Amino acid sequence: MSAVKEAGFLREAQWREKIFNGGWVNPGGGVNPVREPATNTQLTSTGLADAEDVRIACAAASRAQSDWHALGPRDKALIFRRAADQAEAHFAELALFVARETGGSILKGSHEVREAIVLLHQAAGLLSQGHGLVLPSEAGRLSYARRVPHGVVGVISPFNFPLVLSLRSVAPALAAGNAVVLKPDPQTPVSGGFLIARLFEAAGLPHGLLQVLPGHAEAGEALCLDPQVKMIAFTGSTAAGRKVAEAAGRTLKKVALELGGKNSLIVLADADLELAASNAAWGAWLHQGQICMATGRILAHASIADELTRLLVDKARALTVGNAARGEAHIGPLINERQHARVCQIVEASVAAGARLEVGGPHEGLFYKPSVLSGVRPGMPAFEEEIFGPVACVVPFDDDQEAVELANATEYGLSAAVISPSLGRAMAIGERLHCGLLHINDQTVADECINPFGGRGNSGNGGSVGGPADWDEYTQWQWVTVKDTPPRYPF
Structure with a gap:
């Protein structure tokens, strides 16, 4: 029997044995019992995604992405602010659940929710920033570079700080105009996935833009291989990161790896x-x-x-x-x-x-x-x-x-x-x-979600996520030139 109360923002009845595609649907991968590490009792139960679930999710996310990209920046930003308001309104409930599911203290759970609120507001703020540059060019030609979304971004997140380490990619990727398929660790599927789904669901995020599929290696590999997915943001062990990079490289995806450390x-x-x-x-x-x-x-x-x-x-x-x-x-x-x-x-x-x-x-x-x-x-x-x-x-x-x-x-x-x-x-x-x-004059865990975060060597592939790095990670440059009339060339 689960230990989740049916009252409040996080009601197990919503997600019991389900995955999220903008609504709550049955998966093909079966049932995922989630245990509370401190008590070794079942905390809740979610669905478990298989490779076919991932394929369906990636296709649906791709279909939803173009309309989202076309939506005005103020309308997008409003959704992130609403999601932040939901997190504020249900702060204590969310913090306790994160603490219980991760085996952490209530201090740690509260920290994750506070950082999540900052990440949501920061994503809203991205949308009021300049999205490109006007470049020098010859007379009679407008030359500029603009940032365009990748399309569908796959996010694979770990168990230790699941809310922050999922949302730090999900929020800016969405803000940049992408759709997102999120695979949280099946040990922490609510903190790392369904909690985020609930926030955006309550905030009015259009259907299909965020897909949340707890799953094991089969689901992760399917996400890395799917041709609809143009970028993978992975946080986890170095050994798993190598496998992610290898699989994603087969379809030439962009890969952002945040791995281990000593x-x-x-x-x-x-x-x-x-x-x-x-x-x-x-x-x-x-x-x-x-x-x-x-x-x-x-x-x-x-x-x-x-x-x-x-x-x-x-x-x-x-x-x-x-x-x-x-x-x-x-x-x-x-x-x-x-x-x-x-x-x-x-x-x-x-x-x-x-x-x-x-x-x-x-x-x-x-x-x-x-x-x-x-x-x-x-x-x-x-x-x-x-x-x-x-x-x-x-x-x-x-x-x-x-x-x-x-x-x-x-x-x-x-x-x-x-x-x-x-x-x-x-x-x-x-x-x-x-x-x-x-x-x-500080210790090594000093961190804020507004800073560019990334490692080198076996700690990552040199990229950074967070703060000023988000535009670089979740978009790519497109060069555009405009002339009144086509020029005449020698041929």
Whole structure:
């Protein structure tokens, strides 16, 4: 039996065993039971899309797109503002559902809804911006470049921050004049999909422009291969991102990849250690470490590494583990048993290789206590791999050059941070770090949905989403020239 109440904005009766095509319809892929990680009880049940569902959705989205593109910008913007108003009106309900479905705290759920509201208003604002450039040209000819939509954009989103990581592509893609087919992770289909469908449904988005199809790899592959889809925006693991890029490349789609990270926070010897420990703990343990920007390595100068480790141990012991969505604990569960087992394996292998588990470790069910590993060195799994669990890894270094080398000793390149009151020195170190996001005197999870967000290397393919990058991602340039009469050429 599901745990969703039938009152309120999110009523299970709307989506039970369904997918969304502008209305709620039966899928061909069967039923998708959704479990609440903190309680291991069924939270709700949605439909599961198969490849044929995806084909139908892509065709319908393509048919709807041209009329949407022709709609005036003020009329489009009004829909986004209405959707934002709906999110404001039902804020508490939405935040609690996001927290429960993702295993996060109510603080995390509230953050996602707040960011969603900003994303919707930002999408409305895109429509009041200039959509092109007038270019220099010869006398008697008007030459300009305008931004035109791709057509249909496919969005594949993950489980960890599903509302934000879906909507950050869905909203600007729609604002740019595209239709969208969204495949949220089937572990979080409501937060990552149906919640967004409900907001736009209530706001009056024309039928067919947004299709929401929870599904497994079969549905994702079908979306990447469908010829109606001209762009794929994918957020997820690096391994899955490679498969997405390969499949999408067969039809020469544009692909925006936001992938994993092994992010370093460098703490210099002159740092305030209390502040540094607070930053490191937040970056390593927020949402159980299930964030691509999580602080995967805490690089501490050898003279302060022991003291910083002690402060982190104290913080770990002060944090409670349990049902964070109900306000019963600071740290909630990991998303599933496979991820829990993976965290255990990485920590155990690193300890066997010489690291020391200062505090933490497995707890009952899907819970894993906030942990501190000291003495982590290159070659250890905790140094090399993205853990995606609440494990703070302390790595000592002797000088600035070694700190830079350790931070760059990874195939990833998402986020990095440096903490020191010596701003010139910290910024000089930052200039040498291979990353898409850089923070001086902050931790690696510092993020706002209005900034251009993207990584390099195994963290992404160099693109960025968010803020000023959205026009570049979700449109393409078209060059146009206009003359009074055709010229006469020599032929």
